[in-house]
Amino acid sequence: MHHGRNAVDVHSQAIAPQIPVADETAALWDFLENAGVAFHWVAEDGTILWANNAELELLGYPADEYIGHNIAEFHADLHVIDDILTRLRNDETLTGYEARVRCKDGSLRWVATSSSVYRKNGKFVHTRCVSVDITAQKGIRDLQQRLSAIVESSDDAIIAKDLNGIILSWNRAAQRIFGYTADEVIGRHISILAAPDRVDEIPDILSRLRRGERVDHYKTKRKTKDGRILTISLTVSPLFDAHGGIVGASKVARDITLSESQAEALSAANEALTTANADLEQFVYSASHDLQEPLRMVATYSELLMRTFRDQLGPDGAEYLDYVLQGALRMDQLLKALRSYTLVSTTRKEPVDYVDSGNILDRALANLRPDIVASGALIIRTPLPKVKLHDFRLEQLFQNLISNALRYRKGTRPEIKVSAEPENNGWRFAIQDNGIGVDPRYKEQIFDLFKRLHSFAEYPGTGMGLSICKRIVERAGGRIWVESELGRGSTFYFTLP
Amino acid sequence: MDDNPADVRLVRAALEEHRIIGELTVVRDGEKAIQFIEDIENGLRPCPDMMIVDLNLPKRPGRDVLECRNRSGKLRNVPVIVLSSSDAARDRDDSARLGASLYVQKPSRLDDFLGLGATFRQMLGFPVW
Numbered sequence: 001m002h003h004g005r006n007a008v009d010v011h012s013q014a015i016a017p018q019i020p021v022a023d024e025t026a027a028l029w030d031f032l033e034n035a036g037v038a039f040h041w042v043a044e045d046g047t048i049l050w051a052n053n054a055e056l057e058l059l060g061y062p063a064d065e066y067i068g069h070n071i072a073e074f075h076a077d078l079h080v081i082d083d084i085l086t087r088l089r090n091d092e093t094l095t096g097y098e099a100r101v102r103c104k105d106g107s108l109r110w111v112a113t114s115s116s117v118y119r120k121n122g123k124f125v126h127t128r129c130v131s132v133d134i135t136a137q138k139g140i141r142d143l144q145q146r147l148s149a150i151v152e153s154s155d156d157a158i159i160a161k162d163l164n165g166i167i168l169s170w171n172r173a174a175q176r177i178f179g180y181t182a183d184e185v186i187g188r189h190i191s192i193l194a195a196p197d198r199v200d201e202i203p204d205i206l207s208r209l210r211r212g213e214r215v216d217h218y219k220t221k222r223k224t225k226d227g228r229i230l231t232i233s234l235t236v237s238p239l240f241d242a243h244g245g246i247v248g249a250s251k252v253a254r255d256i257t258l259s260e261s262q263a264e265a266l267s268a269a270n271e272a273l274t275t276a277n278a279d280l281e282q283f284v285y286s287a288s289h290d291l292q293e294p295l296r297m298v299a300t301y302s303e304l305l306m307r308t309f310r311d312q313l314g315p316d317g318a319e320y321l322d323y324v325l326q327g328a329l330r331m332d333q334l335l336k337a338l339r340s341y342t343l344v345s346t347t348r349k350e351p352v353d354y355v356d357s358g359n360i361l362d363r364a365l366a367n368l369r370p371d372i373v374a375s376g377a378l379i380i381r382t383p384l385p386k387v388k389l390h391d392f393r394l395e396q397l398f399q400n401l402i403s404n405a406l407r408y409r410k411g412t413r414p415e416i417k418v419s420a421e422p423e424n425n426g427w428r429f430a431i432q433d434n435g436i437g438v439d440p441r442y443k444e445q446i447f448d449l450f451k452r453l454h455s456f457a458e459y460p461g462t463g464m465g466l467s468i469c470k471r472i473v474e475r476a477g478g479r480i481w482v483e484s485e486l487g488r489g490s491t492f493y494f495t496l497p
Numbered sequence: 498m499d500d501n502p503a504d505v506r507l508v509r510a511a512l513e514e515h516r517i518i519g520e521l522t523v524v525r526d527g528e529k530a531i532q533f534i535e536d537i538e539n540g541l542r543p544c545p546d547m548m549i550v551d552l553n554l555p556k557r558p559g560r561d562v563l564e565c566r567n568r569s570g571k572l573r574n575v576p577v578i579v580l581s582s583s584d585a586a587r588d589r590d591d592s593a594r595l596g597a598s599l600y601v602q603k604p605s606r607l608d609d610f611l612g613l614g615a616t617f618r619q620m621l622g623f624p625v626w
Contacts, residue, residue: 134614196577219543289582289583292582293501293582295605296582296603296605297501299605299607300503300604300605300606300607300610301503302608303606303608304507304510304607307607329605329606333603336584339584446512
């Protein structure tokens, strides 16, 4: 049994107690069999020659199901055990070689094996394998690797610092965002990242952390290595040790410079557009006013010319001059309508009070009285609700729709019915007539600016009335549409919230 | 007080049409209008029976003319008609606030313009006919 002695360190002889050889051998065997570490011997072909109790317990096999079997049967990865045996045959010493072994209950365990070959006269006798169960550590290590892979792959800078603000860790995104490598910043104070006007924040953040408070999505400025100032969204949380003491902080910094500048650009563009739009409406308003001035001259002086010099003009001259006058008057109407159209949006303040739409209808009907009387129209109305709309707009809305109903009449006496029904927290108004109707093909187009379906001679108009109506209704958050068939009258509907 | 000779001519025609006989003094810009009012105040010119003011005058706006007239003691009881092409509510409101007796939008039709003579007669306190 000399090999047993040779297996232990020769130095131990110096401190070995003086005990008889037989007792010494028995004690060594007892130690090997019962020590808390797994030992086994394997022959050159892989046959397990001996295994101690700790090894059998680790794997869960009784001795007869393990000893005498080939070690490869108990390995999960054949190439691993092949490699181990090949290395040992070549007299390599293995230290902490990690392998997966299969237990009796089918589970797999990670072991770290340290081994070498015992040779006698150059001949492979057996291996000297010591295995340590590292399953638990392996799990923790895997988890750590996964977590650090997540930290590394994050798009946000993730930085750990101690309570004095000294940087302890620095991920790839931190390098990308701030420009410093980990080597350049670990061990330095976090204030190297502060923008010149934000240096004061850092002691404040640190003192909040010492009290265990978090800083959530705090928008601030930070400086990069090359001096650029970034807009950063910062979340800083205290890090606790196993006993609940605060030992430092993790800081997640997101570079929002771009989205911030995009938002700013968008809002600036929006503002410019609103201004441009208001300018344009103001322009149309002023232009239509200023254009009306010379036109008024053309109209009144055509009339004056006609009146004063009719005899000299002769019938042809009078006819031509009448065309001049009619053209000027028509353009005058168009410009007036264009101005009311732009006026719909230039008075921005929205009403807070409800108006009685019945009273407003009275006003519109009073304005249209000459046309109503001339056409002999019959106006039928149901009780009308109170609605939230500027009174002058509602008046214009009624007036335009009823004036259309009067104008686009058939030969018969016009009948116009005005009614309203509740709908979706608001009201749906209907203005129904028995006129010429609208070809369904044009039911959208008629609301377009300057769109007319008839010649001026047939039915005079500016082609703006319905566009003004549409603008009024839509600005108020409602909808306007027509239901009609040619020759069978039309019903114009509009909703008001 | 109007810089547009065509409108001056129409005003003259409206006055004639309604047999309003008198002297019509025409002032063609805001600065001259203010000078005119100051001259009246200083007794350099006779006081008129009625003033017709356009809001849109060269050099000084009609609003300044109205303000100047408000400071004048002699013109306090002289009716002022604002005759403007504008249909803006603001112009109408401002004119009333600045003491105009009446605001009239310049009509596009000849008859309507000449019909203003009746309004002038009324403002002058002439019998209506």
